[in-house]
Amino acid sequence: MAEDEREQVWSATVDHLRTMIDSGRLPAGSRLPAERALCEQLGISRGSLRQALRVLDSIGYVQVRPGSGTYVRETVDEQPLRNWFSEHEQLVEKLFDLRTAVEPTLAERLALQHTPRVLERLEGTVDEMDRAAADGDMLRVIAADAEFHRVIAGNAGNDDVTDLLRSVLSLVGEERRAALRLPGQIRKAVDEHRAILEAIRRSDAAAARDITRRHLLDAKTYVHDYTARD
Secondary structure, rough: OOOHHHHHHHHHHHHHHHHHHHHHOOOOOOOOOOOOHHHHHHHHHHHHHHHHHHHHHHHHHEEEEEEEEEOOOOOOOOOHHHHHHHHHHHHHHHHHHHHHHHHHHHHHEEEEEOOHHHHHHHHHHHHHHHHHHHHOOHHHHHHHHHHHHHHHHHOOOOHHHHHHHHHHHHHOHHHHHHHOOOOOHHHHHHHHHHHHHHHHHOOHHHHHHHHHHHHHHHOOOOOOHOOOOO
16 A cells, blocks of 8 residues: 555544544543554555554553553533643643754754655655644644654664653643634744754754744743633
């Protein structure tokens, strides 16, 4: 199967599982059926299912628990957004701190050793995020945001640091879903992702590092200021 066909399969699987979760057919806290059963039910390969579950995990729809299975997460409602940030302020701050410590270095490394294929994948995620924003599709926005950072983490050439960041990114599904709902954040994130991409494309390691660091610090500051408003 060609790569674009595989992508269509897992993307359709993400949409299908999202519908099952949003409709309550898979309620919050419930365990998803075993991989084999889901593959048979959806008519897809295990590879496509695992990629779809990775996307759903990264955007906070499900949580993969090693040795136990995949479970539907509680979702963040839009209305009490400020309350959610207030209740999880320390966790959000720690996650941003961890990401700020790791991701700028990975972007710097990637600027020095990228391939045309990696650039194509990064550009695809930025374009997808832009289109999703225009369509008002928050799931696609969040998935594209997660994929942009995952592609950088997976291609920066340092397995130990990459593994650490993957562990961190697996914790930020709810933070990402909430943060991108803040006024103006989607447009800002798209523009900053594009700036990071262009720095990597022109092999400007210092700019890739600095823009990534500023991107994360600005998001952290924006979340803090939003939460502190009366």
